[in-house]
Amino acid sequence: MPKTALAVLFAAAAAYGADYKVLAPTTQDNLTVFPIVSDTVRDTGNFLTLDEGIRSGQVVVAEEGSAGLIRPRHPRTSIPDPWPEHTPVTPPSSSGAEVNRLMLVNNSDRPLILLAGEIVTGGKQDRVVGKDRIVPPHSQPIDLSVFCVEPHRWVATSEHFGSAGSFMAQPSVRQKAMAAKDQGQVWDEVAKSRQAVVAAAPPAAAHALTGTSSYARTMGDSAVQNRVDEVAAPVEKSWDNALGELRARKAVGAVVAVNGEIVWADIFASPSLLEKYWPKLVRSYAAEAVSSGGYGKHGAITQRDAQAFLDDFQAHHQSVESDPGVYRTTELEGNGFDAFVLTSLLPGENFNVHVAKMKLG
Numbered sequence: 001m002p003k004t005a006l007a008v009l010f011a012a013a014a015a016y017g018a019d020y021k022v023l024a025p026t027t028q029d030n031l032t033v034f035p036i037v038s039d040t041v042r043d044t045g046n047f048l049t050l051d052e053g054i055r056s057g058q059v060v061v062a063e064e065g066s067a068g069l070i071r072p073r074h075p076r077t078s079i080p081d082p083w084p085e086h087t088p089v090t091p092p093s094s095s096g097a098e099v100n101r102l103m104l105v106n107n108s109d110r111p112l113i114l115l116a117g118e119i120v121t122g123g124k125q126d127r128v129v130g131k132d133r134i135v136p137p138h139s140q141p142i143d144l145s146v147f148c149v150e151p152h153r154w155v156a157t158s159e160h161f162g163s164a165g166s167f168m169a170q171p172s173v174r175q176k177a178m179a180a181k182d183q184g185q186v187w188d189e190v191a192k193s194r195q196a197v198v199a200a201a202p203p204a205a206a207h208a209l210t211g212t213s214s215y216a217r218t219m220g221d222s223a224v225q226n227r228v229d230e231v232a233a234p235v236e237k238s239w240d241n242a243l244g245e246l247r248a249r250k251a252v253g254a255v256v257a258v259n260g261e262i263v264w265a266d267i268f269a270s271p272s273l274l275e276k277y278w279p280k281l282v283r284s285y286a287a288e289a290v291s292s293g294g295y296g297k298h299g300a301i302t303q304r305d306a307q308a309f310l311d312d313f314q315a316h317h318q319s320v321e322s323d324p325g326v327y328r329t330t331e332l333e334g335n336g337f338d339a340f341v342l343t344s345l346l347p348g349e350n351f352n353v354h355v356a357k358m359k360l361g
Contacts, residue, residue, distance in 0.1 A: 020267065022255055022307040026238040028231050031289035032260075033282070034306040035239075035246055036253035042269040042351045048110040049276055050118050050129075054162055058108035061144065061161040063123045064101045102127060102146050102161070106139040111326075111346055115277070115354060117174035117284065119149065119216050120161040126150040126216045127161075128169050128186070130177045132342035132354055134327035147177045147186040149215040167219050168280045170288040171256065171264040175358045179331075179338040190215045196291035197224050219287060232286035236279070247271055253355075255306040256285045258292050262301065262309050267355040309359070313339060327353075336360055 025034040053059025102120070106112045112135040119128050127146035135142060149169065169177070173193060176185040198209050201223045209218055218224060239246070252274055253267035266281060268274040315332035322328040325345055332339040339357040344350060 020253075020310050022303055022310055023249070023251075024303055025257075025301075025306070026235050028234040028286075029289060030259045030292065031231050031235065031286055032257040032301055033235050033239075033285065034255040034257075034303065035242075035251045036255060036265070036267055036310065037246070037249045038252045038267075039250065041250050041252065041271060042349075042353075044268070044270040044273040044353070046110055046349065047134075047273065047353070048106075048108055048112045050112065050114055050120075051280075052276075053106065053108060053112055054120075056108070059104065059106050059112060061102055061104045061120050064103055064143075102144040103141050104135065104139075104144045105141045106135045106137060109137050111136055111344075111349075112139075113273075113342075113353060114144075115168070116178045116340070116356065117169040119168060120146075121216045122161040126214055128173065128177055128215075130181065132329055132340060132356070133323070134342070134344055134346070134353070136326050136346070147183055149173070149186065149190050150217075167216070167287075168284045169215070170284045170291065171358065172288060172291075173215070174264075174284075174356070175338075175360075178340055178356065179358065179360070193287070193291045194218045196293060197227065197287060200224075200227050200290050228283055228286045228290055231289050232283045235286070236282050239278070239282070254281070254285075255310055256288075257301040257306070258285075258289045260301045262306060262359050263288065264359070265310060265355070265357040267357075269351055269353045273353070309337075309357075312337070313357075315339075 019038050019040050021037050023035040023037060025032045027033075048059070050059065054061070102123070104114075114129050114131075114133050114135065116129055116131050119126060125148045128149045130145040130147050168174075170193060173186065173189050176182065176189045180186075194209075194215060197218065201209070201221070204223070209221055209224075212218065219228070251271050252269070253265060255262060256264040256266075264285070266274075266277075268277070312334065313332060315334045317333040319331045320328060322345070325347075327345055328343045330341040330343065332341070337357055337359055339355065341352055342354045343352050
């Protein structure tokens with residue numbers, strides 16, 4: 001990349017947090033959540049989430065080589081469709097399914113947002129999305145970069161995948177997928193997190209879960225969900241009670257602390273987009289708190305600490321990945337943090353859609 005272009009990118013990186021302000025937190029047990037507000041919000045009503053797409057049947061995810069994945073004819077017949085009706089989106093291959101590859105097609109009229117940490121269940125193994133990206137409407141099939149979160153199964157349970165609904169991977173698992181980009185580290189973190197939340201569940205539930213390696217099944221167990229909800233529900237209720245004020249102040253994200261240490265921040269382009277993801281995000285934060293083993297530890301984290309974390313986007317290294325005309329992802333590596341910025345490049349929607357920032361130990 002030319003030096004002038006690189007200089008512009010690094011200058012922009014320093015300004016990512018310039019418009020964000022942290023409000024007073026909500027604390028439950030060892031989890032502290034600071035709302036983030038911004039004077040700048042975007043119209044994100046045209047975007048489709050993964051949960052919405054899978055629920056409506058307009059987004060299909062399947063193993064590589066699946067002959068059952070179909071790309072229907074484009075409904076706007078005036079536009080040539082390179083994927084005619086009943087043409088498989090990918091032919092069966094001799095290599096077949098692979099751990100870190102899934103195929104996705106977006107048959108809807110809306111661009112699809114995928115967030116790193118979203119879990120799809122089924123196929124030969126449950127997977128977690130490895131990076132933020134945008135998939136255009138009526139897309140050709142894409143190779144979906146994923147990591148396995150169910151290491152001991154390689155037997156198909158269904159042809160197509162569903163979403164994990166109200167849950168996504170907790171920050172420590174998301175960090176291994178997004179920053180480390182290493183399947184072994186993802187498996188290690190899944191095993192560590194599973195062991196911790198199972199240990200925090202009642203003995204009967206812990207015994208029932210000893211026979212599964214599935215992160216999604218573990219987190220979906222009713223006893224584990226009850227334990228996570230003990231932490232998440234009061235935070236969610238506090239947020240709901242203040243929702244009118246938060247909407248008025250344009251809440252777009254949250255800074256998250258566990259055991260008195262900041263671990264993560266999620267920031268969206270609009271309050272409405274945050275609200276769509278909030279139920280699954282707050283449970284992922286609560287799962288991090290439960291699995292940390294620090295029950296009851298509040299720590300001395302302050303609003304000033306959270307604001308300082310949010311203000312620092314000064315990077316010493318930056319890498320960019322782009323699908324021209326669709327999206328750009330920018331990874332910022334700074335002192336003690338990694339940040340990932342998803343930017344829409346779609347016509348009329350050129351803005352940052354999601355920012356994830358993680359504190360590195």
